[in-house]
Amino acid sequence: MPLSPDPAAIRLLEQALRAxxxxxxxxxxxxVRDFQLAEDAxxxxxxxxxxxxxxxxxxxxxxxxxxxxxxxxxxxxxRRVARDAAQNQSMAxxxxxxxxxxxxxxxxxxxxxxxxxxxxALEPKSRVALTLRTVAGLPSAAIAAAFLDGEGxxxxxxxxxxxxxxxxxxxxxxxxxxxxxxxxxSVLTVVYLIFTTGHSIxxxxxxxxxxxxxxxxxxLAHLRHDEPEIxxxxxxxxxxxxxxxxxxxxxxxTVALNDQDRALWDQTQIGExxxxxKQALRRxxxxxxxxxxxxxxxxxxxxxxxxxQIAALYSALxxxxxxxxxxxxxxxxxxxxxxxxxxxxxxxxLAEPLQDYQPFHAALADLCARTGAVPAARAAYARxxxxxxxxxxxxxLRQRMDRLLQ
Amino acid sequence: xxxxxxxxxxxGSEPVYGSPEFKVMMDGYFAFTxxxxxxxxxxxxxxxKGTETAxxxxxxxxxxxxxxxxxxxxxxxxxxxxVIEVPDLDTAMMYAAMIPTAAYGTVELRPVxxx
Numbered sequence: 293m294p295l296s297p298d299p300a301a302i303r304l305l306e307q308a309l310r311a312x313x314x315x316x317x318x319x320x321x322x323x324v325r326d327f328q329l330a331e332d333a334x335x336x337x338x339x340x341x342x343x344x345x346x347x348x349x350x351x352x353x354x355x356x357x358x359x360x361x362x363x364x365x366x367x368x369x370x371r372r373v374a375r376d377a378a379q380n381q382s383m384a385x386x387x388x389x390x391x392x393x394x395x396x397x398x399x400x401x402x403x404x405x406x407x408x409x410x411x412x413a414l415e416p417k418s419r420v421a422l423t424l425r426t427v428a429g430l431p432s433a434a435i436a437a438a439f440l441d442g443e444g445x446x447x448x449x450x451x452x453x454x455x456x457x458x459x460x461x462x463x464x465x466x467x468x469x470x471x472x473x474x475x476x477x478s479v480l481t482v483v484y485l486i487f488t489t490g491h492s493i494x495x496x497x498x499x500x501x502x503x504x505x506x507x508x509x510x511x512l513a514h515l516r517h518d519e520p521e522i523x524x525x526x527x528x529x530x531x532x533x534x535x536x537x538x539x540x541x542x543x544x545x546t547v548a549l550n551d552q553d554r555a556l557w558d559q560t561q562i563g564e565x566x567x568x569x570k571q572a573l574r575r576x577x578x579x580x581x582x583x584x585x586x587x588x589x590x591x592x593x594x595x596x597x598x599x600x601q602i603a604a605l606y607s608a609l610x611x612x613x614x615x616x617x618x619x620x621x622x623x624x625x626x627x628x629x630x631x632x633x634x635x636x637x638x639x640x641x642l643a644e645p646l647q648d649y650q651p652f653h654a655a656l657a658d659l660c661a662r663t664g665a666v667p668a669a670r671a672a673y674a675r676x677x678x679x680x681x682x683x684x685x686x687x688x689l690r691q692r693m694d695r696l697l698q
Numbered sequence: 699x700x701x702x703x704x705x706x707x708x709x710g711s712e713p714v715y716g717s718p719e720f721k722v723m724m725d726g727y728f729a730f731t732x733x734x735x736x737x738x739x740x741x742x743x744x745x746x747k748g749t750e751t752a753x754x755x756x757x758x759x760x761x762x763x764x765x766x767x768x769x770x771x772x773x774x775x776x777x778x779x780x781v782i783e784v785p786d787l788d789t790a791m792m793y794a795a796m797i798p799t800a801a802y803g804t805v806e807l808r809p810v811x812x813x
Contacts, residue, residue: 413787460809461699463786471788 297408301345310402313429316402325380327454337362418453437496520572523580530565531588534558545687580612616645632662700810701790706774707803726798743780
């Protein structure tokens with residue numbers, strides 16, 4: 293009669309997978325070089341863990357047990373499907389590795405895993421999904437919900453991405469110095485996109501993408517020291533996250549940064565974020581995330597935002613990211629630092645590229661209102677409200693528009 | 699692992715035959731091919747004559763249907779190819795970026811399933 297699993301074994305397995313799934317998978321992928329095979333083998337190993345741990349007692353190092361057994365399961369799976377000489381050869385290599393393998397130290401391969409998940413040969417959305425699934429261990433249903441996709445479509449996207457990594461031989465490596473900046477930027481962009489998505493949608497299925505992004509940034513900082521762009525990305529997330537309690541009014545409307553109640557900002561996260569910005573900048577290797585983090589810091593160090601400094605920083609950011617969205621933020625900072633007329637000069641050339649971008653119309657409305665062009669302001673607010681993705685943003689803009697009438 | 703680099707460009711986007719720019723491009727190709735051979739990465743590669751010389755055919759109901767022209771009418775045409783032997787996609791991408799046409803056309807990299 294099969295034993296029913298011991299509750300202690302179930303608890304230990306859940307705990308090991310929650311804490312170490314990314315690390316276990318990374319170690320497996322490093323050896324078998326196949327994302328899907330590694331996931332399947334880990335699944336097999338988890339099933340046999342319940343049986344063995346219930347029968348023979350709990351292991352002292354469950355993650356090491358899981359890696360060892362999953363590795364054997366992977367070889368079993370390969371044996372079942374190996375049909376040609378090349379596959380037999382790769383199996384022989386794996387079996388040899390296994391024989392050599394009994395060291396106590398399991399190398400942390402998660403940095404290689406992250407770089408592979410964020411490889412430029414994968415579609416940007418697949419990079420995000422694969423990173424959340426593989427490194428952060430998010431269930432694909434939660435990823436689908438966050439990106440407004442069907443669960444089936446998201447599962448298919450993940451399958452396609454994993455298959456491409458194997459078929460096109462995307463290497464499982466940390467990029468060398470010649471590609472480092474560009475590839476790191478691709479990784480940090482994924483992490484920050486996860487954060488901003490969480491910021492705009494809130495928690496899905498009990499998982500908060502903001503926390504996942506924070507975890508990923510902390511993991512990167514832990515895996516690679518002395519990299520100012522990683523420190524800056526982590527700082528940017530901390531500083532933005534610190535303001536979350538002040539972002540919405542009791543009525544559910546977005547509150548502009550200038551009007552936020554600073555007593556609601558999370559001082560612990562600010563206290564962690566600000567020194568990180570300084571530390572990154574001191575390394576003397578500038579990059580886009582350092583500029584963005586410095587901008588966030590300028591909003592939060594004094595009693596009011598330092599707009600002259602912020603305008604100068606956006607101008608520097610334009611060198612790295614010459615996009616209309618960065619130009620829009622630059623125009624807003626100019627308006628705050630030098631006055632609405634100067635801001636308008638910088639803003640108007642963006643009308644065409646940003647014609648469907650809500651923040652452009654909101655900024656235009658604000659500048660029109662401040663220069664006394666009330667009908668133009670009203671039209672721009674109406675357009676911005678139409679384009680609003682969230683009810684909170686629409687409520688904020690409606691408040692501003694109502695203020696015009698008085 | 700073998701990859702095929704399929705070299706696409708829009709007609710008229712490349713330097714005119716006989717111009718100094720054309721010579722620069724061709725010298726670039728000769729140098730690139732020599733570099734691939736030097737690194738032991740070259741399997742084969744050549745240019746293709748224009749799509750006006752293309753013939754497409756298919757077999758339907760036992761009958762050959764022949765069409766004058768390329769398989770798909772697209773803005774960018776397949777103009778040449780290389781097959782390279784390299785360890786992984788990163789290396790293949792590094793070489794593909796050296797193909798002169800990459801500067802104004804598009805290079806598609808496809809892993810070769812060697813039978």
